[in-house]
Structure formats: C-alpha cells, structure tokens
Amino acid sequence: MRSEILSTELDILIKERSQALRGNNQQKVYQLSKAIEKKTIELKIAKGEEDLQKAIENGTVERFNRLIAASQVLNSVTHSLIQEATEILKDNGLFTEGIVKECRTYNHAADRYFNEFKKLVDGDENAKTMFQEIDYFENWFRMWAKLKERPKEQRLRGCKKAAHKADGLRTCKKCNMIPNLDSIICRACGRAFVEGFQKGAKWLDNKLNPKEEKKEEENK
Secondary structure, three states: OHHHHHHHHHHHHHHHHHHHHHOOOHHHHHHHHHHHHHHHHHHHHHHHHHHHHHHHHOOHHHHHHHHHHHHHHHHHHHHHHHHHHHHHHHHOOOOOHHHHHHHHHHHHHHHHHHHHHOOOOOOHHHHHHHHHHHHHHHHHHHHHOOOOOOOOOOOOOOHHHHHHHHOOOOHHHHOOOOOOOOOHHHHHHHHHHHHHHHHHHHHHHHHHOHHHHHHHHHHO
C-alpha cells in the first residue's frame, strides 16, 4: 500500500536528519526537515484515501449516507410540525414570551442547519428527489400520528377492468345466442357477468381480510 511506502520513506528521512544533526550540518538538517514535513502531509493524505476506500468497500459509507439522508428527512418533518404548532399557538393567542424566545432560538439553529445541509445536495435532480422523499414520509407520518386521515386501502383497484377482460371467456361458446354487441340480451348478460365478478372478488377479499371487514362494520 502507498501509505506503507511513504511511511518507510519518512523513517529514512528522519534517520538522515538525525545523522545531519550529529554532524552539525545545519543546511542539510533544514532541507531534510522540509522534506519530512512534506512527506508527513503526503502520508496523512494517503492514509485518509485508504481508510475511505476501506469504508466504501465494507459498506460504511453507504450506511453513513443512509443515516444522514434519514436524519435529514426526520429533521425536515420535525421543522414542518414545529412551524405548524407555532402557527396554531399564534392563531389562538397562546404564543407566550417564553415560547417566542424558544422558537427564535430553534429557528436560528434550523436555518444554520438547513443552509449547511443544502451544500451537500449536488444537482437539481437530487434536490427534487430529496423533497419528494420528505413529502412522502411526512404524509405517512402524519397519518400515523393521527394528524391526517388515512385513505382506505384499495385492494380491489382494477377489478372492473379485469371483469371486462374475463367477460366472454366463460361458457359463451355453449350459449345458443350468437354474440352481438348490439343485442340488448348480450349487453345485459355482459353487465350481469361484470357485476357478479366484482361481487365475487369483494367476497373473496373479505374472506382473505376479515379484520378489514370487521373494522368497517365497527366504524359504521
């Protein structure tokens, strides 16, 4: 490794300087001292590069990036919640002098943090992705904290489309009626199949997810 080579070279320079000191060769001592200083800097840089490479290879850098990204999302959501709470206090005349002072301290610290962090975000596309992730997390966090109504899960999305696709694949071939889209009977038969398909899908969903069905009945 490069650091080992530089370390060996540094040791040699230090020994040569010791010999120059014993020989009272001041000019050589000065030259070697400068060389030692330069070599020491090179060694520190080389060790730093090698440590960074090790961190990349063992996954440390990736985990660090994920931790920083997660903390940024949490800090951003926290900031949004605090700002909303502040506005609520202001609107209701509860913004006391002590709260004003603490809010001012927090806002100064938050401004410094976000101004520094934005320097780490490289490119408009990365910034856009970061804000999308923050919005997504805040949306679900607010639902978890009961600050926002949770939308109903749509497990049966696309059921009607699937029903229309399946229509005609049943025992139509055995039917005495000739398939005709203009026929009232054929259209009625198709509608009945689609409705039956949807009801069957809902019945199966309720059987597979009985807890959801009970929750709906309790809410009613």
